[in-house]
Amino acid sequence: ATPTSIMVGTGKAAESGILFKGGEHLERTHQLNAIVLDKTGTITKGKPEVTDFTGDIETLKLLASAEKGSEHPLAEAIVAYTTEQDITLADVEDFDAIPGYGIRALINSENVLVGNRKLMSQNGIDTNIFDEDLSKLETEGKTAMLVAVGGVFKGIVAVADTIKENAPEAIKMLQDEGLEVIMLTGDNERTAQAIAKQVGIHNVISEVLPEEKADKIKAIQKTGKKVAMVGDGVNDAPALAIADIGIAIGTGTEVAIEAADVTILGGELLLIPKAIKISHATIKNIK
Numbered sequence: 001a002t003p004t005s006i007m008v009g010t011g012k013a014a015e016s017g018i019l020f021k022g023g024e025h026l027e028r029t030h031q032l033n034a035i036v037l038d039k040t041g042t043i044t045k046g047k048p049e050v051t052d053f054t055g056d057i058e059t060l061k062l063l064a065s066a067e068k069g070s071e072h073p074l075a076e077a078i079v080a081y082t083t084e085q086d087i088t089l090a091d092v093e094d095f096d097a098i099p100g101y102g103i104r105a106l107i108n109s110e111n112v113l114v115g116n117r118k119l120m121s122q123n124g125i126d127t128n129i130f131d132e133d134l135s136k137l138e139t140e141g142k143t144a145m146l147v148a149v150g151g152v153f154k155g156i157v158a159v160a161d162t163i164k165e166n167a168p169e170a171i172k173m174l175q176d177e178g179l180e181v182i183m184l185t186g187d188n189e190r191t192a193q194a195i196a197k198q199v200g201i202h203n204v205i206s207e208v209l210p211e212e213k214a215d216k217i218k219a220i221q222k223t224g225k226k227v228a229m230v231g232d233g234v235n236d237a238p239a240l241a242i243a244d245i246g247i248a249i250g251t252g253t254e255v256a257i258e259a260a261d262v263t264i265l266g267g268e269l270l271l272i273p274k275a276i277k278i279s280h281a282t283i284k285n286i287k
């Protein structure tokens, strides 16, 4: 392997917006045979919007007030939805984010919970009778969340994120390069499958807690595969670090970029198969 050809390869990549941290990462990219992609913000645009809400105005007000304290894209969607409707938000006395589950806020001395089924059952709130409603929304690729106030169910809010236009093409190109393509998400199984279907991914790992993402990468490595992880969020950083190649994409948080070996500028998914092609072309020329 001549250092010059590696430099030419990384230079060519950089011109397209693919930044390899070092030449050894280009060589390792050439050896990949599996690639794991985070869903929100990587496969999807990461700009979700509220599509459905069941509940009264007071519930909507409490829901959005509670979400104001969260930095999650789901929370931003809910807050934006109420801003459009001129709803004045209430003061929040206390707030907790529960990663992978949802949020809890104290408003007017009442506990407001927003999140998934697991969050509700953890708090002793039975939501089984709403399961059919939730499943219907999820089959449409939406993320459905339950709202409870003072321990009582008050409504469902659903949020949808659209896939990036080039996602199906980029995924097809990765599969054509012989890579096994896997989607990894904290979202529920039905929503994950619906999005996976839209982009042509057959392999889905869903309902993964943020702290479990790295373990899922390790498990794939144990099967003998060389794995790349693509992600954008703070949650993805440990998985990016443990992967054989960590790829930070898009507006990528500082933490994600630091943990990654490769940064893709601008969130363009087509640059991922391009990076792989460049690695093959460079290494083959060397041999």
Ligand code: ADP
Pocket: 039, 040, 067, 070, 072, 074, 075, 099, 100, 101, 102, 103, 114, 115, 116, 143, 144, 145, 184, 185, 186, 187, 188, 208, 209, 210
């Ligand atoms: P992803 O992998 O898609 O980024 P997360 O691990 O961040 O997913 O979240 C997993 C699930 O936890 C969400 O699908 C949602 O049900 C729930 N959740 C997370 N954050 C919030 C929030 N701010 N409000 C309501 N629910 C949330």
Ligand code: MG
Pocket: 038, 039, 040, 041, 233, 235
């Ligand atoms: Mg995410």
